[in-house]
Amino acid sequence: MQAVELFARPAVSPALELGAYEELWAQDGQTFKRLADLFGKSVNDLPSCFVDAATATERAREVLRIFKDKRLHDAGFVVHGTMDYPDSLRDAKNPVQCLYYRGELDLLSAPYRVAVVGSRDASEDGLKRARKLARRLVEDGVVVVSGLAKGIDTAAHTAAIDAGGKTIGVIGTPISEAYPKENAELQERIAREYLLVSQVPVIRYAQQTPYWNKLFFPERNATMSALTQATVIVEAGETSGSxxxxxxxxxxxxxxxxxxxxxxxxxxxxxxxxxxxxxRVTEYEEIRGRLDIPAHTNR
Incomplete structure (x- = not known):
């Protein structure tokens, strides 16, 4: 579904909600927790309830200009309260109200979605395990979800694609940015052929320093978990975001x-x-059994 179609919906204006979301993030000291608390106290939790229409419209135009400059003609936006919003997000401690996306949003409704995560500086054995796990999941019709970071994430995404499966990238940068840069091509492929999602505000991210922007990544991890039925840690150190x-x-x-x-x-x-x-698992079949995944559902 293209952005032009999304922005034409009569019931809720994604353009207005997008702009309001960006404006709320422009406020000093804004965090996902503060936003979750704000919306949690409101009967009608659309972002436009807290921002005037003129300001929201101008913010939306700013974002659309950025998308146009980066040739992102397929970026979409979903907000809580609409049928496209994944209800599983409400299980998060500080659930996000809005998601940017590119690609096949229906993948968030796939019967089985499993996150495969781990260290950026993964060992060769760790990378092999991630690839093997992703392939086994794909064989059983599971959508492989990861964060497009170096190491385990990259191995999981690429193995899922190479095995003919589907994958979702949940990123800690705006939908208009690629991080790390060496994964830009992989990210673009996922966005075009599968699904890429982000909760990170475009304008706020552009105005902040990398020091502050790195704080978006832990919240990304919480969202990734909420969008799946399970998370598998392949390999991780004591300070890993996993x-x-x-x-x-x-x-x-x-x-x-x-x-x-x-x-x-x-x-x-x-x-x-x-x-x-x-x-603690030693064999893939333990994961399959505990998730009640029928073997080889895609064959």
Whole structure:
């Protein structure tokens, strides 16, 4: 569905809501938590309830100019309260009201969606495990979800595509930016052939320094967890962003799987998360069984 079609919907104006969302993010000290609290206290939680129409319209025009300059003619926008908004997001601690997207939004309604995540500086064994896991998931008709970071994320996305499956990229930058730059081509392919989603405001991101923009990534992980039925950690260090997603998965009532190779390596997080409900797995069939995935549904 193209942006032109989205912006023509009669009930809720995505253009107005987009602009209002961007304007709310322009306020000093704005955070996802503050926005979630604001909307949580409101009976009608559309962003346009808190921003005047003229300001929202101008903000929307700014974003559309950026999209036009970057030749993003297929960018869309969904807001809570409309039928395209994925209800699974409401399980997040601070659920986002809005998502930018490019691609096949229906992938968020696929029967099985599993996040495969892990270290950016992954070992060769870790990369092999991520690729193998992604291939096995694809064989069973599962949509592979990841964050388009280096390392495990990249391995999971590319293996899913190479195996003829579908994948979703949940990014911590605006829909108009690619990070890391070396994944720009992969990100573009996912956006054109599969699905790319972001909750990051375009204008605020452009005006902030990288130091502040990196704070969008932990929230991205919480959203990725909410959009899936399960998260699998392939390999991660003690400070990995994957652990943010792991904690979110537990809080959201999602399944959390940790590959067996993560244990017994002097790391404290595997046992800590296992004590909170994470499942240690040695074979793919354990993941399939706990998610009740029928074997080879796409064959």
């Amino acid at each position: 652990l943010t997603q792991a904690r979110a998965a537990i809080d959201q009532g999602r399944k959390l799987f940790i590959l067996d190779n993560c244990f017994g390596r002097g790391l404290k997080w595997p046992e800590r998360l296992q004590s909170k409900g994470a499942v």
